[in-house]
Amino acid sequence: MTAVSEALRKPSASSLRWRLRRESWGRTWRQFRSNRAGMVGLIVLAVFALIAILAPWLANAEELRASNATGPLLAPPSPEYPLGTDDNGRSVLTLLIFGSRTPLLVGLTATIISMVIGTVVGIAAGISDGWFGAILFRVTEWFIVIPFLPLALVLATLLGGSLFSIIVVIGVTGWPSTALVIRAQTLSVRERPFMERARILGAGRWHLMSKHVFPNVLPLVFANTTLTVAGSVLAETTLSFLGFGDPTAVSWGTMLNSAFSTGAVSLGAWWFLLPPGICVVLVVLAFTQAGQALEDIVNPRLKEGR
Incomplete structure (x- = not known):
């Protein structure tokens, strides 16, 4: 009975594996919390995420329609309109709140696409010998030397200006750098002793x-x-600012496009131009700081070199 009870008390391989993973996640979280810049970035991202999720309760979506706008045109900030109005008389604060949804949605979704493609290609290129791995590596190099903006503009023109097409464009064009990083790590892993034993x-x-x-x-x-999301958010803003975004979706990029189209700079309407630009900068910096904090945990040698 003693041997049987000890066997029953002995943890299974799966439970032991999950316990080790929980301990690893706990150590990672404790190390991340000790990084002030990373925590500030995480807090900023949490604030913007809450604003995007609670947008229907923070502002009235009906005010996004130009036909429903009742405010004065390009009015400066006032108690009724804390961030002023745009060229259609809409509240800039309302546009800013609902505009947070598009870059975050596009950035996260496009990043998932690019990370899946980059991870699969990187691992396959690193683990494969011969012509197959060489072809994958050359294709990755070919994509990475092509300038992003011209390729993205061509694809956006061919696929149209819908939100789905923008996600596909950014996801398809953003994977090469990830593939190179994952390939280098795969080449390092394949030389370790446990890989030789498995072979x-x-x-x-x-x-x-x-x-x-x-x-x-x-x-x-x-x-x-985390670092790739920052680039995806910036790419969505750039495409929307250049007029290749979804015209039916409100985003910070379309706000900047409208501000420049109406001459907000020459008219001195800073309240129409600065808020979306500041939001883009804050989100990109927040993702960058959080990503660098994770990089310091994954590869402490990067932290020593800074």
Whole structure:
């Protein structure tokens, strides 16, 4: 009975694995909390995320329609309109609140697409020998040397100006840098002793990729994801500012486009121009600070080199 009870009390392999993962996540969170810049970035992102989620309760969506606007044109900030009005008499604060949804949605969704493509291509290029790995590496290099903006503008023109097409454009054009980073990490992982033991025991390429390589590159994927979101948000703002965004969706980029189109700079309507620009800068900096904090945890040598 004693042996049976001890066997029952002995944790299973899956429970032990999950306990080790929880302990690892706990250590990561404690290290992240000790990084002040990373915590500030996380708090800023949480504020913008809450604003985007609670937008229907913070402002009236009917005021987004120009036909429903009742305010004066390009009026400066006042008690009734804390951030003034735009060229259609709409509240800039209302536009700013609802405009936070598009860049965050596009940035996160496009980043998921680019990270999936980059991770798969990077692991496959790093684990494969011969012509297949060489072709994947050359294709990645070919994509990375093409200037992003011209390629994105061409794809946006071909696919149209819908929100879905913008997500696809940014996701498809944003994966090469991730693929190079993951490939380099995969090349490092494949030379470790446990990989050699797995090969000797007869593990196939798919088993090596899914069971050994992917868990070891996953922390780097998470860190790189946070940094990639910043670039995706900036890309969405750039495309919308240039007029290639969704004309039916309110975003900070379309606000900047409208401000420049109506001559807000020459008219001195700073309240129409500065708020969306400041929001873009804050979100990009917040994602960058949080991503760098995660990078310092994943690769402490980067922190020593700064």
